Amino acid sequence: MTESADLLSGLALGAFRLNGQFLQVAEGLARPAGMTAAWWQVLGAVLREPLPVAGIARVMGMSRQGVQRIADLLVERGLAEYRPNPAHRRAKLLQPTAEGRESIAKIIPAHQELADRLVADLGQETARECLAALRRLSTALHHLNEDP
Template structure:
């Protein structure tokens, strides 16, 4: 391999490392902010994440895990806690006898609604910091990165 080829290979490795470290830091920041936003509703970031995944339509635990990019086992634990608290419930799945669907209860929807004002304030603050176009560009960049990682790892694309 030429020196130029080795140099570009090193640059790519450094870019991957910097990307991973940035995403790990961002993940930690998002979890901390999400826990703060969810606290007034009596939720954690993980509980909010799972409830949020089923607000539009009930999903099986495996479907929630796929959409969120997390393990089925971790979703199952959180879903069971939510059901135990009366914030979500399992209902029959017409497509699969054993894999029940998770859906929010009225209490679960009310809890998520309590997060709305803080969520809106954070969105406004980020938009003020990044600008509307910059904020949209961040979303696009994260989606592109996620899609690319999914393609090269053989994952099904997220919905």
């Protein structure tokens, strides 16, 4: 294998491991609020503004079908609701209910405590560098997927 192939494999395996670690952490943070990491992810995507399921999927890097299933569960449990979408009759907008916002609010203190511990461990500058590197990697992969 070439060095570039080794680097791609290392980046992918590192990202998969990191994804698993973040999902484990997210499950632990969401559980006390009666949520799952996936519910938190979808509900978190619509905290600032309601979005259609396809929009949530794009923002979160999830499948539209997966987001639809979670959105329906959130609505069924009273954590979110569908609203009419003036831009598209059939693609309703998902938005959190007051109960959904309360559930997210329960996660915030533990999330902040973990954030403080992680940044203290890494150091603020290294944490910023990691974030910048992840964004560059994501952008590069996005561009590669656009090319024929």
